[in-house]
Amino acid sequence: MPELPEITALTDFLDERLSGARLTRFVLPSAFALKVADVPPESLVGRTVESVGRRGKFLVFEIAPEAPQDGDSAGPLYLIVNFAKAGWLTLSDKQPRDDATAAGGYFAAQLGFSNNGHDFGITLSDAGTWKGLAIFIVRQPAEVHGIAELGPDPLDPGFGLDEFSRLFTHRQQLKGLLKNQKLMAGIGNAYSDEILHAAKLSPVAAASSLGPDAVERIFTTMKDILLGAVQEFSGKEPSELKQAKKASMRVHGRTGEPCPVCGDTVREIAFVGTSLQYCPTCQTNGEILAKRGSSGD
Structure with missing residues (x-):
């Protein structure tokens, strides 16, 4: 999407x-x-x-x-x-x-x-x-x-760390929180994978379990990745944007490939109609995740 x-x-x-x-x-x-x-x-x-x-x-x-x-x-x-x-x-x-x-x-x-x-x-x-x-x-x-029903835009200059931190009272998994359009508008399956990988956080960790340092890290990472992608895609023809997005992904859609950070194998959890990708070494202390609920949990 x-x-x-x-x-x-x-x-x-x-x-x-x-x-x-x-x-x-x-x-x-x-x-x-x-x-x-x-x-x-x-x-x-x-x-x-x-x-x-x-x-x-x-x-x-x-x-x-x-x-x-x-x-x-x-x-x-x-x-x-x-x-x-x-x-x-x-x-x-x-x-x-x-x-x-x-x-x-x-x-x-x-x-x-x-x-x-x-x-x-x-x-x-x-x-x-x-x-x-x-x-x-x-x-x-x-x-x-x-x-x-849309939540705030994550690139809105008025959307700061304090407002972002208030989202982390939810017990929703991090992957689901980033994708929840009622909490923040615009992030979907691909960029939630990319943000969590770059922030070195497990997609299935409960949002409410994160401390202030981790919340700030994911906030900064989210801004950097989204702004970087907007700048990279700026000026491209509509016909070029999908391929540009795919080429920019580090873990999303790269199941079985080596992680570009540590070299471990990118893993996948598949759900009905969707999936998520992550690096065990970078994000879960080496744990291979089993399917838990749904990707929106």
């Missing part, structure tokens, strides 16, 4: 090209991906994109209101995308064709844009067996349930 660093890079890339663009096309092959629509999707055509932003793992297009009529001062609309586990987008420098298809033959939506004489096309697609990509058209981002 796309996480904070690549969504941030994607947001910046799209905002630079689409801010001020006119939406010229909005095609939904079916209503499956459209979860909420305060207005008909086709009513967005002709409106202007004011900005492209991010809320947690959600991509947010702010769409300018129509020209006011009879004193009506309607506010903007928000086109919001949650990529889920296997969703992503492709961007082209031309309008999408009527017969265009995404990789694998499935796309959730196609959008066309025109900005200062330049055309752009976006295809939203989902490569998963279960299609989880979701589209919302709302008057306020908080109308999307997942956004309304």
